[in-house]
Amino acid sequence: MKNNIITPRYNLEGVFLRQIHSFVCRKGRTTTSQLSAIKKYWSLIGVDFQLNALNFSSIFKHRAPIILEIGFGSGESLVKTAMNFPDKNFLGIEVYKSGIGSCLHYASSYQIQNLRIIYYDATEVMYNMIPDDTLSKVQIFFPDPWHKKRHHKRRLLKNIFLKIITKKLIIDGILHIATDSESYAFYILDEIKDIKNYKNLSEKNNFVKRPVSRIITKFEKKGLLQGKKIFDLMFQLKK
Numbered sequence: 001m002k003n004n005i006i007t008p009r010y011n012l013e014g015v016f017l018r019q020i021h022s023f024v025c026r027k028g029r030t031t032t033s034q035l036s037a038i039k040k041y042w043s044l045i046g047v048d049f050q051l052n053a054l055n056f057s058s059i060f061k062h063r064a065p066i067i068l069e070i071g072f073g074s075g076e077s078l079v080k081t082a083m084n085f086p087d088k089n090f091l092g093i094e095v096y097k098s099g100i101g102s103c104l105h106y107a108s109s110y111q112i113q114n115l116r117i118i119y120y121d122a123t124e125v126m127y128n129m130i131p132d133d134t135l136s137k138v139q140i141f142f143p144d145p146w147h148k149k150r151h152h153k154r155r156l157l158k159n160i161f162l163k164i165i166t167k168k169l170i171i172d173g174i175l176h177i178a179t180d181s182e183s184y185a186f187y188i189l190d191e192i193k194d195i196k197n198y199k200n201l202s203e204k205n206n207f208v209k210r211p212v213s214r215i216i217t218k219f220e221k222k223g224l225l226q227g228k229k230i231f232d233l234m235f236q237l238k239k
């Protein structure tokens with residue numbers, strides 16, 4: 001498993017631009033079973049980061065609509081969803097090594113065929129690896145909310161990233177987001193409102209009911225136990 005390709009960005013004067021990330025590099029321990037799952041199954045399910053566009057037919061066994069999930073955490077809900085939809089191909093992206101280990105562990109115990117995962121920053125993966133007009137759905141469940149105002153610049157779902165997603169989705173493709181942060185939910189509605197290609201699928205132009213197909217995630221369970229309200233946002237790409 002490689003995670004060491006450096007993708008610096010420079011401005012027109014050649015000055016290195018320090019990047020703001022939507023995550024912090026967690027020093028959390030990766031357990032023995034997670035490390036062993038990485039060793040055993042990365043070569044089967046993992047896809048190394050690269051600077052060139054992916055050829056989906058070479059990474060998936062069967063041709064099928066592609067669903068991209070960003071920030072799958074431990075991967076439990078992603079693996080279950082992939083099992084529930086064998087007629088779709090799933091590609092997950094996560095920067096958290098323990099999450100990669102857990103996801104590989106779950107996926108291997110179900111011998112899942114239609115799932116591949118990438119261990120890298122999703123913004124870099126989107127820029128470099130995802131070909132335009134290929135994804136039938138992008139799902140981002142419980143992105144880090146970065147509550148403090150001075151941290152809002154770290155939020156993943158900013159206008160610029162939402163615009164990149166429009167390039168990667170096919171026409172009529174879906175962007176599905178869920179969050180337990182009311183402030184982030186309204187922030188997303190604000191960031192997306194000037195991107196004309198997105199049609200909000202909510203009748204009131206705000207939130208939709210959780211589709212039954214969306215499995216409750218590990219992070220969501222914690223929020224629900226604390227009595228938090230969940231916001232599902234769903235947009236369809238019109239070109």
Ligand SMILES: C[S@@+](CC[C@H](N)C(=O)[O-])C[C@H]1O[C@@H](n2cnc3c(N)ncnc32)[C@H](O)[C@@H]1O
Nearest residue numbers: 023071072073095096121122141142217218219
């Ligand atoms: C709050 S957790 C939610 C995890 C999972 N979706 C769930 O609901 O249980 C957010 C996840 O997004 C991941 N993440 C944040 N920024 C990311 C990025 N730029 N690329 C890939 N993963 C990212 C974090 O590592 C973390 O696991």
